[in-house]
Amino acid sequence: RESGPFQHLLRLDRVALAMAQAAFMRTGPAASLPLEGIGFVKTRTGLDAPDIEFMMIGARTQDARPWLPFVQSPPQDVMGVRPVLLHPRSQGKVSLGSADPTAPVRIAFNFLSERNDLTDLRDACRLGSDIALRKPLDPFRGDPIAPRAGADSDADLAALISATAI
Numbered sequence: 001r002e003s004g005p006f007q008h009l010l011r012l013d014r015v016a017l018a019m020a021q022a023a024f025m026r027t028g029p030a031a032s033l034p035l036e037g038i039g040f041v042k043t044r045t046g047l048d049a050p051d052i053e054f055m056m057i058g059a060r061t062q063d064a065r066p067w068l069p070f071v072q073s074p075p076q077d078v079m080g081v082r083p084v085l086l087h088p089r090s091q092g093k094v095s096l097g098s099a100d101p102t103a104p105v106r107i108a109f110n111f112l113s114e115r116n117d118l119t120d121l122r123d124a125c126r127l128g129s130d131i132a133l134r135k136p137l138d139p140f141r142g143d144p145i146a147p148r149a150g151a152d153s154d155a156d157l158a159a160l161i162s163a164t165a166i
Helices: 005-009 012-025 115-132 135-140 154-164
Strands: 036-041 052-057 080-085 093-095 106-108
Touching: 005 012, 052 115, 080 115, 115 154
Parallel strands: none
Antiparallel strands: 036 052, 052 080, 093 106
């Protein structure tokens, strides 16, 4: 597999030119983060607005580093599709931490406290996996990390979502 466009750009000579272009002309690939694309989806007919957002990630910033041929190979490409529930039914609560006005407030997020939120995210994970497996993404896709291949039952996806959702 050849490197994707982001890793290609990180070759030391290319990244230096891109950084200079961004610093002096405020244009070019280093002038903005080339890490994501976003798509909005209506998963059911009859919805007035999309209910799921997909963040498509083409690189992991923690792996981004300049490289030189014959000295160091480019970092491995990573491709991800992250679903976001746009209209969760679960509700959190904000309350005062104390009578002291400078004290931090208490925040209880209560993520996934409504069962339908988990069901909708589970279905969105399946749709995201379907998108990630499309032929145009073949050059950028390696082995699945999450959900792992074969770990797509309702229980597997619920465990993944519960462990990784914020």
